[in-house]
Amino acid sequence: MAEEDTQVIVGLEVHCQLDTKSKLFCGCSTDYRSDGPNTHVCPICLGLPGAMPALNKRAIEYAMKVAKALNCEIVNESEFSRKNYFYPDLDKAYQITQYDKPLAEGGYLEIEGDAGGEKKIRLTRIHVEEDPGRLVHMGNVERGKYSLVDYNRAGVPLIEIVSEPDMRSPKEARKFLNKLRATLEYLSVFDSEKEGSLRVDANISIKGHERVEVKNITSYKGVEKALTFEVTRQKNLIRRGQRIERETRHFLEGRGVTQSARSKEQEHDYRYFPEPDLRPLRVKSWVDGIVLPELPDARRERFMAQYGCSLNHARTLTGDLKLANFFEKVVASDPKGLAPLASTWIADTLIGELNYRDMGLDPVDPESVAALVRLLKAGTITDKSGVEVLRVMLDQRLKKEKTETPDAIVARLGLTRTTGDTGAIAAAIEEAIGENPKALEDYRNGEGKALNFLVGQVMKKTRGKADPAELNRMLTEALKKKEA
Ligand SMILES: [Zn+2]
Numbered sequence: 001m002a003e004e005d006t007q008v009i010v011g012l013e014v015h016c017q018l019d020t021k022s023k024l025f026c027g028c029s030t031d032y033r034s035d036g037p038n039t040h041v042c043p044i045c046l047g048l049p050g051a052m053p054a055l056n057k058r059a060i061e062y063a064m065k066v067a068k069a070l071n072c073e074i075v076n077e078s079e080f081s082r083k084n085y086f087y088p089d090l091d092k093a094y095q096i097t098q099y100d101k102p103l104a105e106g107g108y109l110e111i112e113g114d115a116g117g118e119k120k121i122r123l124t125r126i127h128v129e130e131d132p133g134r135l136v137h138m139g140n141v142e143r144g145k146y147s148l149v150d151y152n153r154a155g156v157p158l159i160e161i162v163s164e165p166d167m168r169s170p171k172e173a174r175k176f177l178n179k180l181r182a183t184l185e186y187l188s189v190f191d192s193e194k195e196g197s198l199r200v201d202a203n204i205s206i207k208g209h210e211r212v213e214v215k216n217i218t219s220y221k222g223v224e225k226a227l228t229f230e231v232t233r234q235k236n237l238i239r240r241g242q243r244i245e246r247e248t249r250h251f252l253e254g255r256g257v258t259q260s261a262r263s264k265e266q267e268h269d270y271r272y273f274p275e276p277d278l279r280p281l282r283v284k285s286w287v288d289g290i291v292l293p294e295l296p297d298a299r300r301e302r303f304m305a306q307y308g309c310s311l312n313h314a315r316t317l318t319g320d321l322k323l324a325n326f327f328e329k330v331v332a333s334d335p336k337g338l339a340p341l342a343s344t345w346i347a348d349t350l351i352g353e354l355n356y357r358d359m360g361l362d363p364v365d366p367e368s369v370a371a372l373v374r375l376l377k378a379g380t381i382t383d384k385s386g387v388e389v390l391r392v393m394l395d396q397r398l399k400k401e402k403t404e405t406p407d408a409i410v411a412r413l414g415l416t417r418t419t420g421d422t423g424a425i426a427a428a429i430e431e432a433i434g435e436n437p438k439a440l441e442d443y444r445n446g447e448g449k450a451l452n453f454l455v456g457q458v459m460k461k462t463r464g465k466a467d468p469a470e471l472n473r474m475l476t477e478a479l480k481k482k483e484a
Pocket residue numbers: 023026027028040041042043044045046155
């Protein structure tokens with residue numbers, strides 16, 4: 001297959017819960033997750049006869065913030081519509097949403113494209129709607145005896161952000177979502193840690209072939225996985241000369257595969273009509289009053305200018321609001337002095353160690369990381385010991401043990417760099433050479449690898465505490481002597 005025949009085309013529809021205190025059309029609290037089922041409900045969000053919706057001003061303000069941050073055009077007069085369908089999680093048998101007159105149109109979000117550099121992903125529209133309730137299946141969806149309905153979620157404000165089909169790989173889709181999440185969090189309108197606060201429908205096709213919609217993916221990683229599965233599935237069909245059906249599929253998170261939805265589910269006629277209980281939404285006088293905070297791109301540029309971060313480090317650090325705040329706290333006491341080491345130790349080492357432990361940033365305090373960076377900067381410990389200290393710090397927090405300061409860990413484990421303590425290094429060198437006559441011989445025969453091997457042996461004996469430059473110098477001298 002030629003390259004252009006396998007061009008992947010991805011567009012996303014992202015539903016995000018707006019982090020308001022009350023629901024979109026009533027005063028019920030949106031903070032329902034730790035409460036019993038059907039405890040956050042009232043006649044309005046239950047859709048009882050005669051109940052009238054009243055629009056939540058804060059939700060519209062949040063939606064406009066998002067629209068402005070994503071460079072959309074906010075439409076002065078938008079409209080709510082009823083989307084009619086029957087499903088047990090939809091108590092009213094219609095969802096109040098926006099249809100042909102959404103709040104915002106156009107716009108774009110910049111991501112780091114696969115080809116390198118910034119890439120604009122265009123947006124089609126952003127509209128506001130209410131979340132339906134939740135079905136809780138007893139056992140397997142298909143074979144379980146019954147399902148329970150919880151309307152606590154019914155009426156929680158959502159925005160749906162629809163992108164143009166501008167992404168060219170599952171990886172670009174993941175980057176789009178990460179950037180979107182960061183932007184929403186910088187705006188303080190969204191909490192990505194709340195379970196189910198973001199849901200994605202993904203459209204994916206191979207250029208020249210039919211499009212497939214994968215519905216209701218509920219995790220960030222799930223989107224990339226579902227799309228990767230689809231790319232392989234669709235390319236295999238094409239390779240075998242088979243047709244790709246235009247269809248809706250579900251992503252089975254546990255198995256990492258997509259599965260065709262029964263065709264009936266695809267053929268909806270929603271009979272949209274304007275919501276008679278809500279007036280058109282006019283926002284003109286409001287728009288100019290919407291003030292945006294510093295957003296990820298601006299913060300990334302600032303991190304490079306103010307702290308001298310590399311583009312990659314700045315991108316990583318500002319790609320997550322918590323991490324960006326954390327970094328600034330770590331370097332606060334001495335920005336110029338600490339930033340160069342802190343950016344690589346946080347963006348590379350700390351992130352790596354946290355991911356390895358499947359651990360979040362929350363238990364880690366910036367003061368401790370600042371203390372570790374100071375030890376490294378002063379040359380009190382080597383980089384290798386720094387990693388050891390960091391691991392101890394994280395393990396203590398993960399296991400909820402008593403935590404020690406980095407200085408205390410260094411003292412307890414005796415990790416102070418043995419610079420100047422040439423006696424200890426010299427002894428380790430003699431030992432290493434004595435134990436490895438083959439390496440000595442190889443070195444004499446001009447094999448450069450032998451030197452690296454011996455460096456490793458000495459490092460092991462000094463448990464990583466030896467100053468690397470000093471060790472190298474002393475070892476080379478010792479070997480020269482033996483040659484003579
Ligand atoms: Zn309610």
